[in-house]
Amino acid sequence: MAEPLLAITDLNAWYGPAHVLQGVSLHVGRGEIVALIGRNGVGKTTTIRAAMGLVAKRTGTVRFDGAEIGPRPSHARFAAGLGYVPEERRIVPGLTVRENLRLGLLAAGAGAAEEGRAIDEMARRFPRLGERFEQEAITMSGGEQQMLAIARALLSRPKMILLDEPSEGIMPALVDEMADLFLDLRRGGTTLLLVEQNVELALEISDRAYVLDQGRVVHEGASGILLADPTIRDRYCGI
Numbered sequence: 045m046a047e048p049l050l051a052i053t054d055l056n057a058w059y060g061p062a063h064v065l066q067g068v069s070l071h072v073g074r075g076e077i078v079a080l081i082g083r084n085g086v087g088k089t090t091t092i093r094a095a096m097g098l099v100a101k102r103t104g105t106v107r108f109d110g111a112e113i114g115p116r117p118s119h120a121r122f123a124a125g126l127g128y129v130p131e132e133r134r135i136v137p138g139l140t141v142r143e144n145l146r147l148g149l150l151a152a153g154a155g156a157a158e159e160g161r162a163i164d165e166m167a168r169r170f171p172r173l174g175e176r177f178e179q180e181a182i183t184m185s186g187g188e189q190q191m192l193a194i195a196r197a198l199l200s201r202p203k204m205i206l207l208d209e210p211s212e213g214i215m216p217a218l219v220d221e222m223a224d225l226f227l228d229l230r231r232g233g234t235t236l237l238l239v240e241q242n243v244e245l246a247l248e249i250s251d252r253a254y255v256l257d258q259g260r261v262v263h264e265g266a267s268g269i270l271l272a273d274p275t276i277r278d279r280y281c282g283i
């Protein structure tokens with residue numbers, strides 16, 4: 045079997061004395077969409093943050109694209125092609141949509157010619173952003189800001205993106221648009237690990253899924269099978 049693009053093995057993480065992740069292992073193959081689901085507070089965000097090197101106290105291994113990245117700092121992970129769209133989006137206040145996008149390009153070290161082309165591509169892919177390029181980004185709706193955060197991550201041309209609750213608090217029409225975007229990204233070869241509270245959305249668009257409960261993986265399998273099993277949702281995904 046080909047080596048997965050991302051393989052997390054026996055990840056443990058602590059906040060102070062609280063042992064929040066207790067041996068999480070999961071993998072994501074090249075070109076897959078994998079969902080990570082579970083109730084509030086079970087450790088989904090911590091799993092992603094630990095994989096990005098953003099949780100101080102952690103153990104376990106993280107292999108990405110054939111190399112062990114566990115001990116590397118977060119910026120080295122970005123440089124290796126691991127993109128991250130955090131729950132809080134981190135849109136920079138005071139900057140326009142265009143300026144926020146340019147930050148994504150700076151991270152990728154793009155030249156001026158490439159910058160124009162890449163920004164045009166984002167305007168095509170995200171028409172709502174294209175119409176608002178000169179608007180201060182923080183004045184957009186939550187869903188539009190989420191699209192901007194995703195567009196910015198895409199501009200650094202990642203091999204994979206870790207997305208933390210992209211559909212949270214956004215209107216249904218945009219959720220559908222986002223689902224289409226993820227499927228389109230996968231067709232283009234981008235690999236995704238998707239953390240979602242919206243279990244239906246996550247299982248409908250992903251290939252496989254992991255269910256987390258109290259810092260451990262309690263189920264994993266093909267998303268279609270988990271979607272058809274109401275006990276999974278009732279036991280582990282209720283809010």
Ligand SMILES: Nc1ncnc2c1ncn2[C@@H]1O[C@H](COP(=O)(O)OP(=O)(O)OP(=O)(O)O)[C@@H](O)[C@H]1O
Pocket residue numbers: 059062064082083084085086087088089090091241
């Ligand atoms: N910075 C922190 N300091 C201390 N405890 C934290 C911190 N961040 C998270 N926790 C705790 O760690 C546990 C896991 O939190 P985490 O944010 O990973 O859960 P989650 O599954 O992403 O939840 P949600 O669905 O609400 O986003 C929770 O009990 C939470 O209260």
Ligand SMILES: [Mg+2]
Pocket residue numbers: 088089090131208
């Ligand atoms: Mg979370």
